[in-house]
Amino acid sequence: MTNKTNTARSVAEALRVRVLNNEAAAGETLDTIAGLMDEYGVARETIRAAVAMLAAEGLVRSVHRRGVVIQERVARRRIRRGQAVTRNPRYGYVFPATHDPGEKWVAHGQPYRSLEPAPAAVAETFGVVAGTSVLRRRRVMSPESEPPFQLVDTWLSPQAVADAPQVAEPSTGPGGYLDRLEEAGHGPISWQETTRVKMASAEEAKLLGISTALPVFEVTMVGHSARDDQPIEVTIKVIPGDRVELVTDLVRAESAAWPVSPVEVS
Missing domain, CATH: 3.40.1410.10 (Chorismate lyase-like)
Known part of the structure; x- marks a missing residue:
């Protein structure tokens, strides 16, 4: 596993904690891509990879001009x-x-x-x-x-x-x-x-x-x-x-x- 992938997974884990701790309500923006880049000190590609990991779990989605939006969690x-x-x-x-x-x-x-x-x-x-x-x-x-x-x-x-x-x-x-x-x-x-x-x-x-x-x-x-x-x-x-x-x-x-x-x- 490359360092880049490790970094994306680390950022994804940090974001997952924020989402599961209800830092923002469903439908609200957790942060912009640029804001997350500044906060975690990583490249845009790394943030996008981290967000994609959470999107595949149904936790967030990336919305153009808004950033990372929290998905409503529904019981299976x-x-x-x-x-x-x-x-x-x-x-x-x-x-x-x-x-x-x-x-x-x-x-x-x-x-x-x-x-x-x-x-x-x-x-x-x-x-x-x-x-x-x-x-x-x-x-x-x-x-x-x-x-x-x-x-x-x-x-x-x-x-x-x-x-x-x-x-x-x-x-x-x-x-x-x-x-x-x-x-x-x-x-x-x-x-x-x-x-x-x-x-x-x-x-x-x-x-x-x-x-x-x-x-x-x-x-x-x-x-x-x-x-x-x-x-x-x-x-x-x-x-x-x-x-x-x-x-x-x-x-x-x-x-x-x-x-x-x-x-x-x-």
Whole structure:
């Protein structure tokens, strides 16, 4: 390990103590980069490296023209991700949750829809050329009185919009856009979900109020039409890595039954 790295880690540890001792409140500036350079007598590169270490822990983020801003600390949620899709008579389908189903959630800002160039992965899923304009419905959500918890993008295929034009309207009616798609001949829709860890993009970090140094969970759900088994919707949830812990209850297979069966020796 180089002296430069050692110095950055030492500065990071000093800053961590200041943050955890609540030297500044969440949303306030701990100090400017220039101020920290003077205080610790190190180069800008060293301060930036130290701040990046704390940003990766979800403690701070660097904001242009402000300096090092304290992040609001939120208790991690232990989430058991199941496989069952249920239905609420009032709201429609309910998918394996990232929160307590009885908890009140709110939107940050106004949810909106727009035609956007399809990202490569979405375009490939829909079988269109990357950059093709595709309908996106976007919202930033969280439990009431908490900072943004997840960014949710729902992309709807051109065929889905053609078959069920109401999915492009501000209000999609009872049951939401999924009910409109199924009524248009795509029901019952089936889904496949994939989860991966990645670094937040600049846009995602801005909407979630986090640093680009903080890893995020990306949960992608693809809905397939029952009519032709083609993908008609892709919903992508981006969740800061300091918000959740995914929990799985492991089940013993028959071969792992207890007590262990004696091994036959020939």
